[in-house]
Amino acid sequence: MFGKTSTTEDVLSGVDLTGKRVLVTGVSSGLGVETARALAAHGAEVVGAARDLAKAEGALAQAGAKIDLVELDLASLASVRACADGLNATGKPFDIVIANAGVMATPPMKTSDGFEMQFGTNHLGHFTLINRIEPLIKDGGRVVMLSSAGHRFSNVNLDDPNFETTEYTPFGAYGRSKTANVLFAVEFDRRHKTRGVRATAVHPGGIQTELARHMTEEDLNALIERMEARRAETGQGGFQYKSIPQGAATSVWAGAVANADEVGGRYCEDCHVTTRVTDEAFDAASEGVRPYALDPDNAAALWAKSEEMVGERF
Template identity: 70%
Template sequence: MSGQFGAKSTTDEVLAGVDLSGKRVLVTGVSAGLGVETARVLAAHGAHVVGAARDLAKAQGATDVVREAASTAGGSLELVALDLADLASVRACADALVADGRTFDIVIANAGVMAPPLGRTADGFETQFGTNHLGHFVLINRIAGLLHDGARVVVLSSSGHRFSDVDLEDPNFERADTYTPFGAYGRSKTANALFAVAFDDRHKARGVRATAVHPGGIQTELARHMTPETIQQMIDQINAAAGAEDLAGFEWKTIPQGAATSVWAGVVAPASLVGGRYCEDCHVAELVGDVSMLRAGVRSYALDLDHANALWALSERMVGETF
């Protein structure tokens, strides 16, 4: 199963022949890019998609393609408001879903921000850690009771996790004067991977599995805080590192290729294969050593259960809730 698809596989190829009629899926970040494509392909195969977005007006316009796909396949799309940078919004969204009572087969935590200047969420958390990790941490834990036995959670991490591990002593850069946009991004993406590890461990006894995925390099709105020069510098560094290892250089993925690993891990791959793991290019990633610029692989600190549990405990203290 894992060898059937690869880096260039698209969402349509991954879900070819798959019937998702009757399945209900929550996808965050459906106002652009990967979120829209993920929702589209799921709806095109009959799924009932709940799409969450901070800007509902933007999401409404961006998801015309999702509604069109749903109309021909028996699927549907429902939009809900969710600002991951504001825990009041996160809790309101979760509470509304719980009050509604309908269960989910899949949750895809797709939304996020990348490499902004140092900033704070509405609750005072460093922007990337607060949005990418803590927002999803609260949302998914609050709706965990809606995940029926056998459901899956897919958390979008990134190869950027190799930039930096989480700092359990100073997650908000309050005592450090070394903030860098990609250092903070790396922390948040490591946190995403560790959340999947810890959530999987807590829920796998009832068949609910969680996995982290790296979508690949895709040209989307996620890079809006980066200049073209910064992007090219990173590509040059990746290519230099790849050349030193006699590996292939960097290639952009299309949006359908970028969303393919999310739907592969959430729908197609065996749950026992991907549960608690980190996936890329429609396969489970291999462990790599002390590298940051190579294209593939996962660092061991992003999969360590003890580390994940320590982050879980810290996250509970930060958000003021115990799950």
Template identity: 65%
Template sequence: MFGERSTTDEVLAGANLKGKRYLVTGVSAGLGVETARTLAAHGADVIGTARNIAKAKRATEHVKEAAWANGGSLELVEVDLASLASVRAAADGLVEARKPLDSIIANAGVMACPFGRTVDGFETQFGTNHLGHFVFINRIAELLKPGGRLVNLSSTGHRFADVDLEDPNFEHTPYAEFIAYGRSKTANILFAVEFDRRHRDRGVRAAAVHPGGIRTELERHMSDDDLEQLIETINEGNAAAGKAPFEYKTIPQGAATSVWAAVVAPVEEIGGLYCEDCHVAELAEEQGLRGGVQPYALNADRARALWAKSEQLVGETF
């Protein structure tokens, strides 16, 4: 029914989400704000997390208006994914509140930033995009109801690189912004694969999604020349595959696959898989940044190994 140009409101047309509760990370800009808006506008109670609560409050004024008008609500919670102390404190507060969740949408992230380290010493992109979410989600996983879902936002950028379990923090490898981004986005998929395996017997499933190319704050570390070169690379691959040139999505189109996977998609069809354009993506082993998912990102053995490595790095077992 839906495709690459579907919007959030089209995906949720006619849906009544009153009594449903969703958690969305990264609601201070872009896709996170739009995801929260459309859920709240259909009556859902939404918990939105952000590192900068003042910024999130400004960005979500219209979300609150949509919630009030349609019987939903929005609650903001401070979470800095680059600090495990912040992550753990927020997760503990949510668990203590004992409010069950229908879905968690792990939307927050950083992209192609200069080399840096999180508060806990992890490479910034791996630490924020994967390890911060790994700890946060696992600590609140018990709140997901039977029938609940985890949706991890990944990217076609996972095709830049598989995870490196021997040197996840670039201690021995020369740093490259997009290699680091690719590793973190592959990790987002592998986390969903293993989370799905561990929780499906209790009726909770997980999937990863690629939102598509959208102009958001995620690109703030990239120059116009960087973006132009990236699009040229994508178009070369598209031309070789006989596909149309790249086009940006709008933010409502970009958030549609997240909402589709969290609310609408048949859960047995998406569990443990990678989705794009509101459908399950096909395996695609060829190189280049076009559609599909690399097989290494769905490898169950790699997913288990990443889980074990992540536990080792954060000093916590789930």
């Protein structure tokens, strides 16, 4: 029914989410704002998490979205734990958790806990938050991890997650973190599907948002040229950005519309589960997921390493 150009309103047409409660991280701009707006517009009670609450309030007000806000800095485990504690203290359950927040292609940086910034923020922050609030997720609930075609840049490196012995590259680190997002969904889904809680990973597509703020214009143009060349080789049309409502559509579809058994433990893009599992390296011009991102042994190993890194067992 839906595809690359579908919007949030397309996939939620006729859907009444009254009585549903949703947590969305990263609601201060872009996809997070649109995801929260669309879900709230269709009746859901939405809780938005953001590092900068003032910025989030302004962005949500401009979008006409009325949601509750909680403070969350994914680059600080102290903040993550405080956020989880606050949510748990309310005792209010969630039907859907959408892990939307993230950073991309940063220069070499560390989180407040000393983790490589992209792996620490995109993966370890969400890993800790979602596991800590797991008891709040209702039986039959859904977890949606925002990954990216960028996962095809790199598998995780569990021997050197913080680039202490390997050369740091901004997109190599991004690839590791986005692969980790898929693997987390695979293992979380395996652990919790017995009570009907399913987890999935989504690639929203190429969208012009603040996510690219660490990239220079030259870097961005070079990436687009590479995609254009690949599309020409394969006989496809020119690369086109998605709009923000189109980019948020797959998150909304996977969380609130798609069949749970269809998406559980899978990788989705353009509002469907991808059927293309490929060993090809990064190619944002075509669909597909790398086999290492869906490998259950890889997912279990990442889980164990993540527990070791954050100092908690789940």
